[in-house]
Structures are given as C-alpha cells and as structure tokens.
Amino acid sequence: MADKKRLLTGVIGYDIHYGGNVILQLALKDAGFEVISLGTQVSQKEFIEAAIETNADAILVGTMYGMGEIDCKGFGDALKEAGIKVPLYIGGNLAVGSDQMDASKKPEIIKRFQELGFKRVYPNPVDLEQFIKELKQDLKV
Amino acid sequence: MADKKRLLTGVIGYDIHYGGNVILQLALKDAGFEVISLGTQVSQKEFIEAAIETNADAILVGTMYGMGEIDCKGFGDALKEAGIKVPLYIGGNLAVGSDQMDASKKPEIIKRFQELGFKRVYPNPVDLEQFIKELKQDLKV
Amino acid sequence: MRVAIPLSQRKLNFKNEKISDEEFFGERKKILGLWPTGKEIDLDECIAYHKSMPKSKNAVYKLQQAKKEGTVLTQPRGGICLVDEYVKWLKLFQDKGKADILTAQSDSYTRNKRFDKAQTAWEESKKLGRSTLNGCPWVNWGLKESRRLIESIDVPLDGRAGTDIFSMEFALAAGATTFLGGVLNSGSYYPKDPPEKTIREMQQVSRLQGYYTEHGVPIASDSHAMSGPSYPVHSLEVAQVIIDSLIEAEQGVKYIILRCRQTMNLFQDVAKARALQALAGQYMKKCGHGDVETFLGFEDWVAAFPPDNAQAAGLVAMGAMSAHFTGAQNIMIKSLDEGLGLPTTESVVFSLRETKQVLNAVKHQKLPYSKEVEDEQKMIMKEATLILEKVFEMGDGDVAIGSIKAIDVGVIDHPFSSSVYNAGKVFPTRDANGMVRYLNTGNLPFTKEIIEFHREKVEDRKKVEKIEKDYKLMIEDITSFTRDV
C-alpha cells in the first residue's frame, strides 16, 4: 500500500455528472492507484485544500457539462500560488456544443486548457487505458 | 363513358417497377379517366403503336429505375414522325442516384426531359393530385 | 473529504403537508428578491396571461387529447442562452421536427442560483454570438425576454427547471405549462444539500404549480427518477417516481407525468411502465390523491449515448418503439448528438422526425399478451412496494420524512448519484438475457429471495460472458452502447 501513488479527483464547478468519475475511479484503483474522491461540484479552492491535506501525487479534474473552461480559469496560477507542483489533468466534455467535439477542434481546445495550467488534456471520447498509460509515465510508475 | 378521356400508360425501357403505375392507374380511374395500361418494359415503339391503335388523348410514361433518360432518347421525334400530337408526360425517378433527387436538380432534369419531347415532367416525389389537376387542365376536362 | 452531516445532527422541521399560504408567499418573496428581475413577476397577471394563451399551448390539454387518441407527443430537450437564436431553434423543432411539445432547460449556473455567473456568461455569449451556457438563464432574461421565447412558438413549452424555483417562477410566468419534477432526483443536482433541503424546495415548487392549477391554469409536473451512465434500476425508479408524485400531489399538483425511462429492452420497458402506472394509481388513491390525473411519459435512453450519429439513431428509434408499446402519451427524445454535446439543430430535427416515423409505423399495433412480461411487471411491483412500504414505515406514515430517513440508510439509493447523502451501494447491470437486474441491492429492503434472484441472474451472466469483476461488468454495460460498432 505504501508505495501506491495517490490521486485526487473530482468534478469541477457546478457540474454534477458523477457517473464517468465513478468509472474513472474504478479503473484507476484497478490500475494500482490510491484514489481520493472529492465528488462533484468541487471548487478550485476545495481541490487545492485537499491536495495539500492529502499530499496527492496528481490532480484529476473531470468536467462534463461543457462549462468547465469558465470553472478552470486561473486554476494553474492558484495551484502555483499554493505551492502545489503535482501535475494537473482534465478530461471530459471540454466545451459546450456537439460542434465543438469534432476531432478538428481538439488541438485548439487542448491548447486552451494547457494555457490554464493543465499538463494533459483529454477531450471526450477518452481512451482510459491511454490516459492511465500516460499518467503512469508522468508519475514514473 | 363516351366522353371519358383515354389515357395510355406504361413503364418504359427495361424497368419493371409496376407498383407506382398500378397506384397511378387507380387514381386516374377514380378521377374519371379511361386508362389503358401497357404494363412494364414498354418500348417507344409499343407506346406509339398503342397510341395509334387506341386513339389515346395522352401518353403517361413511368420510369423508376433511373435509366429512363436513355430509354426516352428521341421519343418526342418518334411521336412526331408517327403523326401523334397528344401530350406526353413522364413521372418517377428521372435519374440514377439519390444526389440527383435533390430539389435543386429538378429544374435541370425537367429541362432535359422537356427537350426529349415531354409536355410535363414529374420527378419523384410526385404529388398525384397536382398532376391530375394539370392533366385535366391540359385535356380541358 | 467532503462528508454528509449525520442525520442525528439534522433537523427535519417540516412534514409532507401542504405549505400554508403564509409560508408559501413568504418564501416566494425571499426567492424573487435574489435578483432584480424578480420584481417583474405578479402572480395574478401571470394567471391572466396564461388564460389568454391558446389552449393548444397548454401541455395538460394536449396530453389529455393524446391520451384520448392514443398518440405519443414528441418532445426534444435543450436550452441555450441567446433568445433570438433559441427562437429560431424552437421554430425549427416545431415546423421541421414536428415536435408536439418544446423544452427550455435552465443552465447549470441558474440551477445553482449563481445568477451573477449566468449574467457574465450570457453577456459574453452575446458578444461571441454563441451560447457558452448549457441552458436558459430565465432569471437573467427577465419576463419580457422569457415571454418573447414562448410567444414565438405554437406548441406547449416545458420549462424543465427542477427544484430551481426562481427559474420556475419565470418559466411559469412566461407561459410554460410543464416542468421537471422529481423530488429525490433533484438531490443529485445539489450534491452538498441534504435531502430535506431539496424536498422542501420541491414542495415550494409544487405548491407554485398547484397554485396556478387552483386558479384555473393546469400545470403538469414531470416526475422522474435519477439517471446515470448505464441502465435504470426498475423497482427503485418506480418507487422514486411514486414518492415524488405523492409529495407533489400533497402541494396541489393535479397533473403528473409518470416518467418511464428506456431500458433498451422493449419488454422490460413495457413491464416497468405498467408497474409504474398500476402502483402509482394504488398509492395516489391510498394517500387521498385519487383526483390527480396521471400521464405516462417515456424517455429515450438517459444514460451514456454513442458519439456516432448513426449509432445514436438506432437507439432513438428503439426508444420510439418502446414509447408506443408502453402506451405513453409523451416521449422525451435524445438528439443524435447526445453523446457529443449540446446538439446542432439538425441533429434534434433528425431525432424528432425519426421518432415520429417510428411512432406512425407502429401506431395501430398492440403488444401481444405475454405472461413473461406480466411476471416481470409483478416482480417490479413487488420490489417497489417493499421500498415504498419501508419508506412509509420509517416516516411513521409521512412519505417525505420517510424518504429522508430511507436515503440515510440506503433504503433509497441512486446509482452513480453525486449527492454526498446518497448511499451509493446499489448498481444496475443486465443479465444474460438482456434484462436489467440489480448488480448490488445494497440496503434495499428486499427479501432474501429477491436478492438471491438478482444475484443468480448476474452470476449467470458473468459465467456466460466470462466477466469476473463487477466493475468490469459496469464498464461493459456502459461501453456496449457507446463504443464503435
């Protein structure tokens, strides 16, 4: 148990889509991680406080309802300010509207979230195996 | 019975789509016409011979399988040659391919068939009531 | 990290009883004061306004007609924040999609009373020329804009705002005639709120609907249970809808749409719909609400949709078939873009037209009698009755109080619910024959036999399909509908 990497996860803003997050947690646990869940409607502040409290190795933000970009404004900076250096990930529906989900829009959306401080960005549909592979790589497990 | 207009109808070329023609016949009979049916796979020659034989007041050509334009080449001229002056109509699928059925293509298709000698041209979907109205107008009934 | 306050530390200072006029109007005043537009609403004027509307724009009359004629009214979802744009959309849905009822859902900020955030996003959207809000900010719109939306259409509008009472005030004032109900459902929308808060808010919402109805403007409440990424759990859904209906009826709601959600199994859809109607009838009568008129509403697969339009179209048509055979008066459709994001108008129109075609094609058909379907119905009724009776017992006859206590111990439980007050022990899955079963019954008050029945069915499937872990089963259930064919 001791050497398990600890992941902090939650759904940001006013979003209550919890189903995907539950599945994500199950998959991460199966992949050998310790998972700390903050549930839904998690504010930036709550993420930051929990990250400090739990000494998490990474923060995994979920957002489904399309308004995540507004909710994530200044997130990277706030983390820096709090002295948190662990990598920040986001996955889900990263914009409002099906026209925004086209593969052609992905690079632009990813870039926008990277600028907000996210290390890696996963617009839906997410390949969880791929994500876990990259996460392990980043965390050197 | 005596004053009923006599219509000659059939499906041209190698086309065997008879269903629509049966419905057409039923509708025309209901509208007070006498209908002479030539069935399917009717050649230009058969139409012309029958027109002379029956002294028909109009010729109604059906075509569904998309290749009707090839089958109708020179039809107008052939009728003229045979001294037949009654109006010639065509209806159905007037080209091969769903992309040809777009409303935007209609004027072009109608023109092509008019040049082949057709008085009026009805690309699918056909409004039978509208057709019968126009037919009655043409035949002054 | 975030924990629920234990029940012992919470006060349940209310009952399943009609809210007094005083309390009702006092509460309204508080709510309407939350944003400047609140003062635009004058209840008497609103009722007069409704009465001046054509009857064809009232959902209740239309549902009654559908019941008489045996037809299914189609209804899309949706909502965006730009009124001009949304007027165009709704007209398209109505004229090209032939929608019988239209919808305007409030956005997530509005639902959470963050009118400040909604205002900013709305302003920004106007600048951008596209909606950055995922719904309709009724409160920020104010009465004039809200009415302009509804006046632009010829069919009834569903104001779908849940326990979001301020939005509902506006949607009602603007002419909407049907609303999202769902007392227990709403809990999931406010994950940090204890159930008593949600239920209390729902009472206010229902009371407002009842008020309109009492003043000659029939309003329908759409009672439906929570949904998640995969199958609905039948008996729990039935029990929840009935609890919702009872709480709503107590406040004076006289027209309730019992919402039945697609299972992907036509026969179980029918069994559930019949169970729901039969049991709702029993309980409404028993609780003195025999005068409430219920309708059956159907809802397309509310769980995860495939991101491919063609695949989505398959599920949409299946939903339409089920809606017909359940005998529903209304079907809430999903757009082809459901799995992607807020839909394009074409995608909504497509679903509407496709749904209507299927409904037309099966219009005259009846489901042949089958004892297997009847047995399935009986099973659902038996399970739901156990839940309902336990709830009444826990509340000493008060269904609202009983529900709160039941949620606390997991006698009522929502799979995948975001509420921190939710037990989260119950999960759905299907068995080897494609019937939805309980993967876990958690603390549901079921008999040993029932628990055994579900367990056996699930174990059977695990063997047949060679799946060992439960969570793999859950992922398989979701992905089997969403993955590439």
Next chain:
Amino acid sequence: MRVAIPLSQRKLNFKNEKISDEEFFGERKKILGLWPTGKEIDLDECIAYHKSMPKSKNAVYKLQQAKKEGTVLTQPRGGICLVDEYVKWLKLFQDKGKADILTAQSDSYTRNKRFDKAQTAWEESKKLGRSTLNGCPWVNWGLKESRRLIESIDVPLDGRAGTDIFSMEFALAAGATTFLGGVLNSGSYYPKDPPEKTIREMQQVSRLQGYYTEHGVPIASDSHAMSGPSYPVHSLEVAQVIIDSLIEAEQGVKYIILRCRQTMNLFQDVAKARALQALAGQYMKKCGHGDVETFLGFEDWVAAFPPDNAQAAGLVAMGAMSAHFTGAQNIMIKSLDEGLGLPTTESVVFSLRETKQVLNAVKHQKLPYSKEVEDEQKMIMKEATLILEKVFEMGDGDVAIGSIKAIDVGVIDHPFSSSVYNAGKVFPTRDANGMVRYLNTGNLPFTKEIIEFHREKVEDRKKVEKIEKDYKLMIEDITSFTRDV
C-alpha cells in the same frame, strides 16, 4: 394490349428434375457465347480460384458461424458500373460500415441481356465519371475487372443476379458466394416471359451453383419472394420461398437463405419467420432435400421508403430489431437514401452502423413467449400449406409444373407484379391492429373461414379508420410510410 399466351398454347417440356450434364453444359455454351468475354470463363479454373480464397470470404462459412454464435450478419445492397469507384464504396461499407457481407447487383440492362446497351452506358459513365447504370455490368466488365472488385474486399460478396445466368457465371467465376434466388420472384423481372421460361433459367442458375458446391465450393442461394410498394403478403411469401427452395435444391443447391421480409410489425415478422422455417423444414425433408442447410435471412422493408433520411432511419432500426428477434443470421439493409435513388456511400454506412448498433443493443434479448404470436404463426402456416398442397396437386407432384399452372389461375399471385402472366388479384393491407392481412385473396386456395377472417379484419379497419374504397386503403398503406411525418 400486351397479352399473355394462354397456358393451352404453351409447352411445358421440362420437369422439376436435375438438369443433365449434357443439357447444362450445352446451355452454358450458348449463354457464354452471347458476349465476347464469355470465353474467359473456365469452370475448373474458377473452382480452383475459389479454393484459393480465404474461407472468411465465403458466405456459407460465415453464415454457419453466425448461426452458431447467434449473430446477425449485416449486408448492404447496391451496384454501380465504375469498378474503381465501386471498390472505394465497398471498402467504406466494410471498414466504416462494418458490413459482414457485401453486395454487387447487376444492372437492369445486363439483367435483360442487353449487353450492347450496358456497354454504351458503361463507356459513357467512364467519360462522365459517374455511373449511369443502376448496377454492375459483370459481363461487360469481364473476368479481370470482376475479380479485381472482389479481391479488393475482405468479406464475402453477394452476386445478386437472379435468373440472369450470364452475370452469375461471371460473379461466381470472380469469387461471389451467395446469390439472389427466387424462381417465382424472377418472373417479375421479365414481365413478358412466361413462368416456364423463368423457371427453366432458374434451374440452370441453381445447377451452376450446385456444380460449384459439388466441387467443394459451397454457394448459398437467397430465396425470396417478390416485393411491391406496400406490405408483403405472408402466407404467399412463405409458400413462394419454399417453392423456390425446392426447385433450387433439386438442382443441387445445398445452402439456402430463406429470406423473410419486414412487415413493420415485429411480432408478425417473428411469426412469419418461424412459419417459414418450420414449413421449409417439413417440405425439404418430404421432398428428399433433408441434407440442405437453411439459414434465415431478414430484409429491411422492401416496399416504398420515405424520401427523408431521418424517417428512413426509423424504419432501418425497426428492421434491425426484427432481424434479431426472428433469429436471422443475416440482414439485408436499406440505405437512408432508399426512397430517393441509388444511395450515397454515407447513407449506406449510416444504415449499416445504425443496424449494427441496434443488433448489439438487443443481442442478448429473447422474445417473451406469446400465444398470440404462435397463433399468428399457425395461421400463416395453414394458409401457406393450402397453397403448397394445391401447387403439388396441380403439378401431379411436380412443384415446378404445379407452379406454372398455379400462376395461370392465380393460386400463386404477386401483388403489383409486372408479369403479364400474373393474375394480379391479390392485394395486401393491414388491419386495425397493424397486422398485415389480405385485402383480396383473389384465387388463393383458401377455405371460406380464412377468406372470411381476412375480410372481417379489413372491414373492421375500414370502419375504424373511416376509409371506404379499397384503393384508398392501398394508397393509405403506402403513403403512411412515405409521407412527411
């Protein structure tokens, strides 16, 4: 004007008997001589060629596997004359549409042996860069081009050429492994040919398929009845498919797809499919063809389709549901463009993906037992048996001769058939409950009770729906599926 030659003036100088080698090869020689490419075909080489093909490209093996696994193989229709273009199409259907079997239908000129006209149109198409032919001109293509088409794909190809024996020679030679059968069906493709001509040609076609099979290359024949603008007529369809199968089997065909066509009523689809399989089994055994392996094929609504893609998508999904519940091994789909014209590739891919999604969604489900469905099945079997027994009686035990005589008096009858030899007295319609019935039973050898049953059902509908004239009923039946929703 155009009249059928009376039966008394026609000679029926053949039997339902396996064609002798001599006759078979003699006939082949004649046919292959009709166009220069004919000499490219060498039977021994073709059989060797088939044996060098991967098993996964043989439809029979794939159907057998589907039977074992309980899956439904999807298959689009289609055909155009430009090979390069069609290769692209087929690959799309296979890779994006996930089609399990692909199709290449011959065009209408080729079917009518007008290879001269097909040649001109092909040349012109090459110049235009778009196909002006409505199918594949196998004969004009010749062996190399035909093989190039089939070599480009990884799944079996259906050569769908009916009694068009020259096309079939080429399609078989090129690697196709399943074909359109339908002895009586084919009559409608050659409206001026008396049935004995069509049947004789079909015998040759079946003999060729049998020849390949006897030499170790299993080939499947797809037996299916005629279609028109509206509903299929069940018992007639069942009888026809069985007659076809018997005539085909007599020539050595060992694999037969019993094709069952969508009625728009899931339950009647199932009843018909069961009736067809049960009765086919009985007759095949009775006639000494117990060794023939049959498969159940399903076919999307073969009648008039709506010209709107969304509406079409609804019918396509309904077809997929029925295919599953009938227990079919294969479904022949319609594209979303069916009601318009030869489809775009997107439209075919959409239908394929939609179909597969529905099949996946219901994959594990079983149809609950219902006596009503069983009664429907029994009724269809009873009627079909009356037709079949009459045919055998009229042919003194010879089903081919019996069929010809039966067609002559309308004991076999095709609604809306183009054949001048067809009685054309039988018409389908549906009853008030959406079940397909006979509007007219014409000269079908039914008992008074059966005739009365159908009449009553239809009269009942007429009353309920306030339709007086029969032909208005027929138009209503067609337009109810094709008109704007």
